[in-house]
Amino acid sequence: MMPAQLRSKLWRAQIWAVLRLEWKKSFLPRRGLWIYILAIAPVVIFAAGSAFNASKNLPVDAGENARMFAGIFQFFFLRFAVFFGCAGIFMNLFRGEMLDKSLHYYFLAPVRREVLLAGKYLAGLLASSLIFCASVTLQIIVLNARLNSVALQEYLFHGRGLAAFAAYLGVTFMACLGYGGVFLAIGVVFRNGLIPAALVLAWETINSVLPPVLQRVSVIYYLKSLCPLQASAITLQHHSLLTLFSLNVPMASGPVAFVALAALTGVLLGFAGWRLREMEIDYGIE
């Protein structure tokens, strides 16, 4: 039996090796152009809006920009772009290799399946976080591009701009963490993950109109709790479609939301690891 210290060192080395082998595949997934389109879509929306405002010589206001960003971030970016992006990246970590008929090389290596899962999950997390955090950064740059340098400095360093930017990056990372766990588990458990993914989407979409107890059994509830501005508190009452998703329910505190998302991800990865130990290689029926 290997001593615990050596075992832990071996596992770290193996996770690192899997991560190095996987991250490029996750970053540039086969047939994965749509993930980048999803990530870039809000940037294009903000750029178009900014160009329209500039052509009409409409005034720029950092506060209004922040509110607009919060709405797009919660109702489009988290619920659709990050959601589907993570589905595309994480569900394919194992299922994609099954389709490529190359998963057996991992299963024939002297590596615990849970260690393999950890390496692949981290590769997916690295890729998805980079893609979507880069998108958030670009969105904020484009949105505030028309602010003059004084207003920009005021907003960033004396207002809440920089803190909000950091918070949105953090929420995006936590979204990749949470949805990554959900879709990795779906990819391991189900041969065809589309129906389970659609059910998760439906659950996350109707989440806001569910009783408070059920709202807490979701990823989006905790992500919304972590957002620096609550979209439901913004002027959405005039937007009938958006109000459908924004019933006022007390949000979780930041630490509680963080711990809950981490715990949910841990449980999902534990379950996926357990199922992975039983997984067989049977390319014939894929």
Add this chain to the structure above:
Amino acid sequence: MNPAGSNTTEPSASIVFNDVSKYYGEVLGVSHVHLSIPPGVTSLVGPNGSGKTTLMNLLTGLIRPTRGTVSVIGLSPSRPEEFFREVGYCTQFDSFPRGLTGYQFLAAYLAVAGFSPAEVNQLAGEALERAGLLDAANRKIAGYSKGMRQRIKLAQAMAHNPRVLVLDEPLNGLDPLARAETLTLFRTFAQQGRFLMISTQVLHEVDLVADHVILLSQGTVVAEGKIHEVRSEIRDQPLQILIHCDRPRALASRLFDSGDAVEARLHPDGGSVLVKTRDADRFYLQLNRIALDGIEIESVAPADDDVISVYDYLINSEDSSS
């Protein structure tokens, strides 16, 4: 034929299948397999769909038995972290991770196994050299020929110097020179006291290297053991012996008269006799007496003591009767 589980080799020194069955839904993969396989080269022989690949996948844990257990030198495939330090498996799948060169392919999975960068470099280099792919090491595998892909798969399965090597159709796609080199490699591997299990349809190549043979048909083990032991147990087929001598006609006549031969035919080469007998021991005694009487015997060799004949008797005859 060895009855199921008759071999008394210690489990920690052999590959053991203990009443293993595998069903794919209602479709039978293999049924009630009892085997205890000693070190050396063991050939899995059987027609397409007989269960060879299923047995190999069960051995390496790529699939789980519906019932029964598998143990390889005392290790269970359900603990891959220990199991695959000692076991290498070259599958039939002709697929590779995308975008890797030959060297990267070997190095990546050696790193996943936990070897240090220096060990990875050394083992990958040795494996490439063994496979004769040093020149192609930095080329993408996607651009390799079929034979090169087969060799890089073999190199990958052997790169970590396993004690047990399982190879599913390892000679597929290799040219005659590469086949000969690979067979020599197998022999060397087995001579080091290690286990080599091969499935192949090229029976005469099995004959060149295999110490043991396992014959499979329709998911069941039809026979297993050393090839001549298996042959001697097939009692409904007389043993064929080819004898070179100075007076083949006289020898044929004497053997037939003695009653120990059920058939004696002059061989087309004109200098030998092909004899069929049901009792090899009595036949050889009689042959000694004949030799003492003045017929000069140059050589005596079994003519159907090989995998091809055994396969023919046990599997083709079964197929034709069913």
